[in-house]
Amino acid sequence: METISLKEQYLAFKAENPKKRIRDIAAALNVSEAELLMTSLGENVIILENTFDALLKEITGLGYVMALTRNEYCVHERKGIYENVSFSPHAGLVLGPDIDLRLFMSQWKLGFAVEDNNLKSFQFFDGNGVAIHKIYLTDKSNVENYHELVARFRKADQQAVVLFPTEPAAKPALPDEEIDVAAFQEAWTGLQDTHEFFGLLKRFNLNRTQALRLAPAGFAKQINTDDFKGVVQHCAEQQVPIMVFVGNHGCIQIHTGTVTRIVEMDTWFNVLDPEFNLHLRMDAVAAVWHVVKPSADGDVNSIELFDNEGEMIVQLFGKRKPGLPELKEWREILANMS
Structure with a gap:
């Protein structure tokens, strides 16, 4: 019996399902997205050297591009220019006003240059062939530099x-019962910076949703998906700038600014703005929390969405910078949740 190659299976599936994205086709064929890309090596896909930090330092030369980071249930797309790219032993940073990333390079194992239907991109994957981060050229990008x-x-x-x-x-x-809850709650109320929260979890050996359950009174409250939608809608109507964090184990991508066009389609909750798109699968949201973390600049409020495994899907803050208190308008919107 003749064996059908993965490439033949891929092409046949695409022919029958022309609107399906490569990630969904990979899931249907029980392979990784990177494996499907590699069926087109020598055609429209090129493997890159694993010197991704050096490449990312050069991405600024592409000019205006679209950065895409996703996890299982949420896609974050932000247009702009890669600026202020740096790396330390702990993480990489992209700190432009538009493209704002935290990069955990130990997870970046494969990279490709891909041209598909005249769409040019750099795409990066972990050792399982799961996408970590993608950079797409736009009609304003420097193609020669690409x-x-x-x-x-x-x-x-x-x-x-x-x-x-x-x-x-x-x-x-x-x-x-094995957690020193009193000491944990005291440490929470003594936080001086929201970035200390991850260290707090490690110190007390807690996962994130467990920490929220055991939080000091008034610092974490479970809310519902309609509350989340209402917060985003009110921020859009009042043009209150927010920060939207979406990440995976290799990259966290942040949008800072307003959102305007909110569109719900089937199970998807979408932000469809010229510079920023968000695509969130609401049927995968198992829990929504309103979380308060103390800081030297006053309390900081976030809305955090989790899946059934307790993994963070998306996190929202009011726009803020260290040294400045949280936006009054953001607090007012949260205070008026149903």
């Missing part, structure tokens, strides 16, 4: 890479 970068960072060996999928080591949460 081709120069592809030539410079092209890997000499263009043979498909064999993936060795690994399961992330899930850290089981301690039972509540």
